[in-house]
Amino acid sequence: MNDEAKDLAYSIPWRTSGIRVGSHKSFLSGSGGLFRDIVPLSTFPDPRRIAIRASLSDPFERLLVRRAEQPSAIDIAVLVDVSASMAFEGKCDKIALAADIAQALAICTERAGDTFALYPFDKVLRQDLLLRKTLSRAAHADAVERLRQFAPDQSGVEGLAEAGAAIAGSKKLVFLISDFLWPQEAARTATEVLAFHDIVPIEIRDSLELDGLPDWGLLNLRDLETGRYRLVAMRPTLKARWRAQRSEQRQRITQALHATSRETFTISDKIDWMRFTSFLLHGAA
Amino acid sequence: MIFTNPIALYLLPLALIPLFLGVQRQEPYPSLSGLEPDRLSLAISWALRIAGVAAIAGLILGMAGVALRERTIERFGQGAHIVLLIDRSASMNDTFAGRQPSGAEESKSSAAKRLIKEFVVEREHDRFGVAAFSTAPMHVVPITDHKDIVLNAIDAIDRPGLAFTDVGRGLAMALSMIEEDVLQGSRAIVLVSDGVAVVGRKIQDALRTEFARRPVHLYFVYLRTEGSNSMFAEPAPGVEDTPQALPERHLNKFFQSLRIPYHAYEAENAEAIKSAITDIGKLEQTPLVYNERIPQYDLSRWAYVLAALALGLLLAAKLCERTLKHPGAPSHAA
Secondary structure (H helix, E strand, C coil), X not given: CCHHHHCCCCCCCCCECCCCEEEECECCEEEEEEEEEEEECCCCCCHHHECHHHHHCCCCCCCEEEEEECCECCEXXXXXXXXXXXXXXXXXEHHHHHHHHHHXXXXXXXXXXXXXXXXXXXXXXXXXXXXXXXXXXXXXXHHHHHHHHCCXXXXXXXXXXXXXXXXXXXXXXXXXXXXXXXXXXXXXXXXXXXXXXXXXXEEEECHHHCCCCCCCEEEEEEECCCCCEEEEEECHHHHHHHXXXXXXXXXXXXXXHCCCCCCCEEEECCCCHHHHHHHHHHCCC | CEECCHHHHHHHHHHHHHHHCCCCCEEEECCCCCCCXXXXXXXXXXXXXHHHHHHHHHHHHHHHCEEECCEEEXXXXXXXXXEEEEECEHHHHCCCCCCCCCCCCCCHHHHHHHHHHHHHHHCCCCEEEEEEECCCEEEEEEEECCHHHHHHHHHHHHCCCECCCCHHHHHHHHHHHHHHCCCCXXXXXXXXXXXXXXXXXXXXXXXXXXXXXXXXXEEEEEECCCCCCCCCCCCCCCCCCCCCCCHHHHHHHHHHCCCCCEEEEEECCHHHHHHHHHHHHHHXXXXXXXXXXXXXXXXXXXXXXXXXXXXXXXHHHHHHECCCCCCCCCCCCC
């Protein structure tokens, strides 16, 4: 966690219907801030904001009032995949990276006045790591710290459906942090249960998984998800084949995800915070 | 298959361990789903497992001392079961000239010994028994295919012998030896003698019955001392033609009267013995079933060789092993 991370910011391309005052565009209108429209005094009974010029030129001789945008707070939910495959430590520690992102987002929500919720999931929704939406900074820090200390042990991502049920309700900004080494059905479930929300998939990749493999030699790989072993005689042709198969798998997953989500942000080994912020603000890195 | 130390076999289930536990160091990998197994890797993985099994099994079998059991197999050859009936009377130690051997001279028994030994060595498929006789018959070696024993027995026949020559009881013993031998094949008695005494009437009758009961080839090699009577010669006029006066002639006549295949050879020197023996060898060429013994064969060295090869393969695999971690790989920098 460095200082750059604290400068993380996000924006939403939609209006929230949240009623708590915050910093995001909403359907609410208030008396301060950006001008929105002019309505009759009867609609918005705030005589301090009477628009004199508009009232004088109104053909129906009504008394008109200026109305301004009322920024609202939104709910942020961070869904972290803590299944066994996230335990892989190659050139990076995936769980630590996920905790970094969660921490940066927590700081960001605190600054913007949004609520922060953390829903780690594997086969089930992890009740021991879970943080329901709250404004408490201490609770945020505590939950992030627990996530950082966690060593994944369960396989599967079926808990995502539970997490989806837990955050159902008003539209939220949902960060889905995972390595996305999922079966295609899991990705489809994710899009279905989260369809109502603004989903930001964040993929954490370790370059050692594929590019870092040796060109020649025997590798006894233990699949962290299934616990199975496979002896692999690695050679350049096989490596190329694996790369092709992996990219095909990724393509299928992202295709399924992109049905409802934003574009996937991919992190390889190391988080480029500036790029991440730019992605969150403008939708493109 | 036998084991010299079978208690080690209790360890044999250990050989199954490589089927369940890999010998390679495990590398955690996020997910192999979507990465199809390739054939070469599968083949190598199974080869290494089998090598592990072979290594442990080989070592354990080596410890258990695995060996092939001693076997006998039936073979077919040509030859006969021959009983060598050798005269051990004192006169056999003389030369053919009837003197004590001196210098380069060879006694009758040692010439016979040398030539018979050659005969025994040449006839690979024959089985031999040895009996000797002088005053009484001596059972030396039963009919056997152990050539070494037979050769050693023949070696012993030029020990100084006793006085008399009881050929009748010698023959009876040779026949009883033939009777003890149960294997199939042609049977022969080779009687080597240098002069015989009278065979009693009773013993003659007994022998006649015995010979009638079983078909035996009889070869009589008569080592004739210079000046003694020939067994084929007609007695000179004026000499009594009685068994007491001409025992060899009458023995020959007795054998001829037995109605069995009979050949008599009269040998005055070593060459004559040799030609007689060669002749016997030519005649005894009937088909023969004989058993060949194949000794116990120690397989444990091959078990160790197998284990060594398997261990070599495993070592090669170990040396080919790679790790995912680079030395000093930095943990995440965030």
